[in-house]
Amino acid sequence: MIKEYKTIREISGPLMIVKNVEGVTYDELAEIELPSGETRRCKVLEVDRDRAVVQLFDSSSGINLAESKVRFLGHGMQLGVSPDMLGRVFDGMGRPIDDGPEILADKYEDINGLPMNPAARDYPSEFIQTGISAIDGLNTLVRGQKLPIFSGSGLPHANLAAQIARQAKVLGTSDPFAVVFAAIGITFEESEYHVLQPGQRPRRGTYLHPPHGSDGGGIPGL
Amino acid sequence: MGKIIKVSGPLVVAEGLADAGMADVVKVGAQGLKGEILTMTGDRASIQVYEETAGLGPGAEVVTTGAPLSVELGPGLLESIYDGIQRPLTEIRALAGETIARGIDVPALNRTKKWHFIPVVEVGCHVSGGDIIGTVEETSAITHRIMVPHGVEGELVSIKEGDFTVLETVAVVTMRGGSRKELTMMQTWPVRRNRPYKHKFLPDTPMQSGQRVIDTLFPIAKGGTAAVPGPFGSGKTVVQHALAKWSDVDIVVYIGCGERGNEMTDVLMEFPELQDPRTGEPLMKRTVLIANTSDMPVAAREASIYTGITIAEYFRDMGYDVAVIADSTSRWAEALREMSGRLEEMPGEEGYPAYLASRLAQFYERAGCVECLASEPRRGSLTAIGAVSPPGGDTSEPVSQATLRIVKVFWGLDSSLAHARHFPAINWLNSYSLYMDNLRPWYDRNLGRSFLENRAKAVAILQEENNLQEIVKLVGQDALSAGDRLTMETAKMIREDFLQQNAFVDIDNYSTYERQAMLLDIILRYDDLCRKAVSAGADLNKLIQIEARDRIGRAKSVPAETYAEEYSRMADDMAAQIKEASHD
Numbered sequence: 082m083i084k085e086y087k088t089i090r091e092i093s094g095p096l097m098i099v100k101n102v103e104g105v106t107y108d109e110l111a112e113i114e115l116p117s118g119e120t121r122r123c124k125v126l127e128v129d130r131d132r133a134v135v136q137l138f139d140s141s142s143g144i145n146l147a148e149s150k151v152r153f154l155g156h157g158m159q160l161g162v163s164p165d166m167l168g169r170v171f172d173g174m175g176r177p178i179d180d181g182p183e184i185l186a187d188k189y190e191d192i193n194g195l196p197m198n199p200a201a202r203d204y205p206s207e208f209i210q211t212g213i214s215a216i217d218g219l220n221t222l223v224r225g226q227k228l229p230i231f232s233g234s235g236l237p238h239a240n241l242a243a244q245i246a247r248q249a250k251v252l253g254t255s256d257p258f259a260v261v262f263a264a265i266g267i268t269f270e271e272s273e274y275h276v277l278q279p280g281q282r283p284r285r286g287t288y289l290h291p292p293h294g295s296d297g298g299g300i301p302g303l
Numbered sequence: 304m305g306k307i308i309k310v311s312g313p314l315v316v317a318e319g320l321a322d323a324g325m326a327d328v329v330k331v332g333a334q335g336l337k338g339e340i341l342t343m344t345g346d347r348a349s350i351q352v353y354e355e356t357a358g359l360g361p362g363a364e365v366v367t368t369g370a371p372l373s374v375e376l377g378p379g380l381l382e383s384i385y386d387g388i389q390r391p392l393t394e395i396r397a398l399a400g401e402t403i404a405r406g407i408d409v410p411a412l413n414r415t416k417k418w419h420f421i422p423v424v425e426v427g428c429h430v431s432g433g434d435i436i437g438t439v440e441e442t443s444a445i446t447h448r449i450m451v452p453h454g455v456e457g458e459l460v461s462i463k464e465g466d467f468t469v470l471e472t473v474a475v476v477t478m479r480g481g482s483r484k485e486l487t488m489m490q491t492w493p494v495r496r497n498r499p500y501k502h503k504f505l506p507d508t509p510m511q512s513g514q515r516v517i518d519t520l521f522p523i524a525k526g527g528t529a530a531v532p533g534p535f536g537s538g539k540t541v542v543q544h545a546l547a548k549w550s551d552v553d554i555v556v557y558i559g560c561g562e563r564g565n566e567m568t569d570v571l572m573e574f575p576e577l578q579d580p581r582t583g584e585p586l587m588k589r590t591v592l593i594a595n596t597s598d599m600p601v602a603a604r605e606a607s608i609y610t611g612i613t614i615a616e617y618f619r620d621m622g623y624d625v626a627v628i629a630d631s632t633s634r635w636a637e638a639l640r641e642m643s644g645r646l647e648e649m650p651g652e653e654g655y656p657a658y659l660a661s662r663l664a665q666f667y668e669r670a671g672c673v674e675c676l677a678s679e680p681r682r683g684s685l686t687a688i689g690a691v692s693p694p695g696g697d698t699s700e701p702v703s704q705a706t707l708r709i710v711k712v713f714w715g716l717d718s719s720l721a722h723a724r725h726f727p728a729i730n731w732l733n734s735y736s737l738y739m740d741n742l743r744p745w746y747d748r749n750l751g752r753s754f755l756e757n758r759a760k761a762v763a764i765l766q767e768e769n770n771l772q773e774i775v776k777l778v779g780q781d782a783l784s785a786g787d788r789l790t791m792e793t794a795k796m797i798r799e800d801f802l803q804q805n806a807f808v809d810i811d812n813y814s815t816y817e818r819q820a821m822l823l824d825i826i827l828r829y830d831d832l833c834r835k836a837v838s839a840g841a842d843l844n845k846l847i848q849i850e851a852r853d854r855i856g857r858a859k860s861v862p863a864e865t866y867a868e869e870y871s872r873m874a875d876d877m878a879a880q881i882k883e884a885s886h887d
Contacts (some may be wrong), residue, residue: 107310128360129316157357193357195402199559199594200384200392202568226565260742294621 085114085150092144095137097123099151105133108193109155113137122174123151124158138174147220154231159192167259170276179276203260213241224251239271246275305348305365307331313352313602314645315359317782319765321346323367326495331356332363334406337388338374339606341646350641353388353603354405370493373413374610375488376617377469378418378447380591381554384571385411387607387695403599412489417466419447420473420488424459431456433620433677436474439488442588444579448621449473452490453499453676493822495607498616500673508670509624509742510686513549513580513813514542515730516802519758519823521736523712525552525624526684527671530632530706533716534696537728540566542714543630543690545727545806548577548586549813553623554684556591558611561604561634564596580813597634601615604638607704612669612687619683620675627670632663636702652701660705667709711737725803731765754820757827761797764830768794784844785832793830801826811845812858821870822858828874829855832881841885849884851877 091098097113109125121144128136135151155208160175162183170179177183205225211217222228222245232238248258264272305320315331315338323340331338331352336359338352350365375390384392386403389411390503399407422437430436432453441447455476460483462474469489476484492498506524523529533539540562547555548569559567574587591614595607608629615627629635636659643656651657670687674680687712693703696718707713713735720728740754746754767790771783775791783791801823805811814822833846852871861869 104360104362106358107312108357109360127309127311129311129362186776191357195354195355195404196596196599197564198392198399198403199564199567199596200571201396201401202564202571204568204572227563233633242616 083152083155085152087147087150089113089144089146089149089151091142092146095141096126097135097137099133099135101131102128102133103131105153106155109153110156110158111135111151111153113144114150114152115143116145117143121266125153159189160192161189163187168211173265180221206231206258207251207254209249210252211245213244222249239267239274243275305346305364305367307346307361307365307743308347308357308360308418309361310356311645312641313356314642315350315352315356315365316347317350317365320348320365320367322369323348324369324371326371326493328368328370328372330366330368332359332365336406337408338602340367341642349646351602351605352600353606354531371495372606373493374608374613375469375489375491375688376614377412377487378441379412379416379469380614380617381442381445381447381589382587382591382860383411383787384567384592384594385610386599387593387603387605387610389593392594393697409826412469413497413601414468414470415818416469416670418447418488419464419466421464422462422474424462426459426462429457429678430459431678434679435621435677436462436486442584444582444584444588445623449488450490450677451476451486454714455484455486460853461623463640480809492613492617494606494613497669498613500620500622500671501676504672504674504682505741506684506738507741508745509738510624511551511816512546514597514727515804515814515819515822516727516731517546517714518814518816519819520731520762520802521687521712521714521729521734522738522742523686524738524742525673525686526670527686527712528667528670528740529686529688529709529712529714530625530691530703530710531688531716532691532693532696532698532703532706533728534693534718537696537716537721538726539690539692539716540630541629541806542566542727542729543688544570545764545812546626546688547590547628548574549580550626550686551581552587552625552626552795554591554615554618554625554683555586556593556611556615556618556625556627556884558593558595558607558627558629559598560593560595560603560607560629561638562630564594564598566630567592567594567596569708571655578756601638601641604635605642608632608635608666612666612685615685616669619673619685620677622675622681624684624686626686626688628860629687629689631692632666633690633692633702636663655701658787659701660708663702663705664709686790694829725798726806727804729763729792729802731798731802732769732877750820753824757820758821760827760830761801761823764790765797785837788843789830789833789837789846793826793833796826796829796852796855799825800858804859810862814859815863818863818866821867822855825858825874825877827854829877829881832878836881836885839885845884846881849877849880851880 086099088100090100104112111123112120114120119140123135123137124138125133163186165184169177172178205223207224209222209224230238246262251258305317307315307317309316324344327340329338336352336354338350340348340350342349342599342651390409394409420437420439424436430451432451434451435448437449439447457476457478460475460477467473470486470487474486478484506526509522509524510525531539531542553700574590575585579586588627593607593611595604595647610629615625618625640655648656667687670685672684691703692705693700714732715734717730771787837843
């Protein structure tokens with residue numbers, strides 16, 4: 082049975098302390114229901130006896146300490162995944178924001194995942210063609226490898242990232258290859274630029290967007 | 304049995320643990336996650352949990368195992384890959400697939416595999432801790448010597464040859480009080496305690512790594528300590544891998560601590576195929592891998608360093624030369640910092656705990672050249688090499704500074720050298736080795752007195768080049784005297800033809816000491832002959848253009864079988880050509 086608590090004792094920025102809780106576990110997901118009926122999501126950062134420190138994913142404005150209710154959901158943050166996610170746009174909580182239908186999940190996955198066993202890894206050796214000669218020729222992207230793009234203000238990293246996302250492919254194999262593009266804390270203009278990349282969405286790619294320009298805890302991948 | 308009262312990331316606080324001791328390993332929650340007690344206040348314990356703690360909450364059970372964090376030592380260690388708390392990753396993969404499931408518990412040493420045990424002592428003899436009672440051919444390269452565990456002493460009443468698992472009794476000892484002690488091939492040892500030895504020696508033999516810049520300029524002794532600090536992309540991992548591959552030690556323990564998983568995969572895929580240049584056996588047969596990659600839990604990262612060095616000490620106690628290579632101790636220090644922050648300890652410099660320096664010292668002090676604790680004389684050595692990843696390559700940060708205070712060899716990697724494609728990018732101006740004095744007798748005995756003289760000359764020329772470069776920047780190359788220009792040319796030859804070494808080319812990746820000495824000698828002889836010719840009035844431009852100089856540039860690619868003849872022919876031709884050029 083899920084209990085509702087009306088014992089929020091303190092809110093400070095995105096952090097909130099709930100007292101007199103029972104059976105709350107670390108990293109558990111929770112929902113807060115405002116008097117208006119609006120719900121916002123949050124997760125447990127620390128539990129100390131009957132006191133839970135909770136982090137809000139949305140803003141804390143408008144939360145009334147006496148009237149708001151907190152429900153702990155008994156599991157960590159999960160994401161319903163399905164191949165239908167290709168070509169869609171989501172916010173940082175995995176909710177579609179492209180006016181399309183809800184995703185019917187094939188299964189739910191813990192977003193933190195599990196560490197990969199180093200003994201089970203295969204050494205990256207397949208070339209990913211990005212079509213950008215400076216990358217392909219000099220600093221090759223390899224399947225299973227990770228490469229950061231270092232940038233600064235005023236530099237066109239968004240264009241470069243979009244170009245890589247649009248053109249990347251593995252040559253000589255028919256293995257499925259998907260692009261997940263996570264845009265974290267970017268402005269509206271930038272996000273529209275990525276969403277509107279021509280000919281890109283129908284082909285492949287899932288886009289996770291946090292609320293524009295806000296700090297709303299972006300989901301780090303799938 | 305205790306109950307959790309607080310969970311904060313990898314830190315769990317539990318009450319009701321009066322029966323537990325400090326540093327005991329505990330099982331937390333329904334999944335039995337492994338953790339270790341860090342502090343005790345009354346019956347309340349702070350526990351660092353080695354696995355992800357999501358889903359734990361107040362009220363969950365905590366049970367102590369009554370023993371500190373320990374490793375299992377016995378046949379089966381070699382060729383294995385373990386996580387930070389010695390869980391065998393290959394077995395875990397067979398059980399749980401591609402990822403590491405929480406709470407999975409697999410014994411470190413295979414319980415069913417039979418090893419052929421051959422006794423080396425006879426019934427009736429007196430044995431004590433550390434004495435070798437038998438051997439097992441663990442791999443084709445290494446014989447595992449089975450030792451009497453520390454604390455056992457008495458008369459051997461039975462011992463038998465045959466195939467046994469690690470838990471079956473191979474020998475029985477009657478202790479002094481009359482009690483019988485059954486010995487198996489496996490023993491355990493707490494990782495945070497140094498394994499005892501009789502005494503330590505000053506290191507006196509270089510660890511030959513086959514890397515010219517290391518062996519000739521900045522050698523490390525067997526039983527010594529070294530640090531490899533370097534910014535990202537300067538080739539720390541390549542240097543560490545080269546050391547793990549080519550060092551002339553018997554056993555290598557490689558700790559991948561908080562670094563990329565692909566780097567461990569690289570070792571796992573490459574080492575079985577590479578041959579040890581001394582034994583001809585695959586390198587994997589002498590290697591133990593400890594992996595706590597960057598996606599694995601942070602508390603186990605703290606333990607991984609100790610797990611690795613305890614395994615290394617065990618092989619050292621058998622009388623082997625062992626090298627522990629840790630990549631990177633910065634990630635380990637960050638794990639320490641994370642736990643310290645959760646424990647709400649007073650932060651020191653850059654948030655690292657105040658005990659960072661003493662913990663680092665404890666780790667590196669476990670290295671050394673020792674007389675093993677045993678009845679018969681036996682020597683072993685443990686060499687510790689740690690990579691440090693200072694943010695931005697700035698070694699003034701606490702981890703680098705604390706490390707440099709302890710270690711005696713510093714191989715400073717330099718990103719400007721890496722950008723200039725000079726590999727290994729070890730900066731010859733600021734690196735140092737404090738073992739030169741200890742090693743001097745070895746060099747004089749094995750390579751002749753000329754080796755150290757040549758080394759001193761080479762270092763002087765490189766330093767002189769650095770000074771001259773400032774003049775060149777100010778007034779240009781033409782302002783230099785012929786002698787100074789020759790110094791610049793020789794320094795260039797030392798840098799390009801000697802110090803640069805390609806880790807990915809089969810002939811060049813390993814170079815013996817004799818070969819290094821010979822190559823350096825040729826380069827310095829060129830300098831010497833040219834200098835004499837120039838002072839007699841010869842044209843330096845002609846001396847620079849002689850054909851033999853190009854051949855010295857290609858000397859690295861001469862196959863190992865024929866290099867000696869080739870090099871002496873090269874030296875003769877060079878002398879003749881210099882003579883000819885100075886007479887024109």
